[in-house]
Amino acid sequence: MKAILCASENWGIGNGGGLLFHIRADMRFFRAQTEGGIVIMGRKTLDSFPEGRPLKNRVNIVLTHDASFAREGVIAVSCKSGALAEAKKHDGEVYIIGGGEIYSLFLEDCDRCLVTKVEARPEADVFFPNLDESPNWRIAEESELFEEDGLKFRFVTYERTR
C-alpha cells in the first residue's frame, strides 16, 4: 500500500480544510497514479473535493465515525480494519490519499510514500510525519526540479527501510 501526498518543506499538507498548493503537474501525477485503483481517505478530505464528490475511476473508501453517513459512489467504513477489508474485495493498487488523520493511521501499513515536495512553507494546520527524520524511511527515487507558476517541486519516492 502506498501513501500519496503533496507536502511543503516542513511537511505541511493542508490549511483551513484545503490544500496548500494547486499544482497542475501534481494533479496529473496523482490522477495517473491512482486511476483504476482503490483510494482510502478521511471524511474531511472527501468533503474538501468539489461538491464532496468521490474521485472518478477509482474505488473510494471513506472513514467516518458517522454510522448514518451515505454518499453516492462512496464506500463508508467506521474503522481501519473495515477499510482494509473493503479494499481487499477489489482489484488494484491501494493508495492512502489523506488527510492528516488518515495518513497517520495507515502509515505503518505503507511500504512507499509518493511525495510531491514543494520548495515553499506556507502556513499549515495539518502535517504529514517528517520522513526525512525517520529512520524507517529513505529516499528511493527523486525527480529533477520542476517549476510551475513560480513554485519549485520534485516528485520524491520514499521507501520503508524497516
Ligand SMILES: NC(=O)c1ccc[n+]([C@@H]2O[C@H](COP(=O)([O-])OP(=O)(O)OC[C@H]3O[C@@H](n4cnc5c(N)ncnc54)[C@H](OP(=O)(O)O)[C@@H]3O)[C@@H](O)[C@H]2O)c1
Ligand atoms: N497535501 C495533500 O496531499 C493532502 C491530501 C489529502 C488531504 N489534505 C488536506 O488534509 C486536511 C484534512 O485532513 P484532516 O486530518 O483534518 O482530516 P482527514 O484525515 O481527511 O479526515 C478526518 C476524518 O476521518 C474520520 N476518521 C479519522 N480516523 C478515523 C477512524 N479511526 N475511524 C473512523 N473514522 C475516522 C473522521 O470523520 P468523521 O468526523 O466523519 O467521524 C475524521 O473527522 C485538509 O486540509 C486537506 O486539504 C492534503
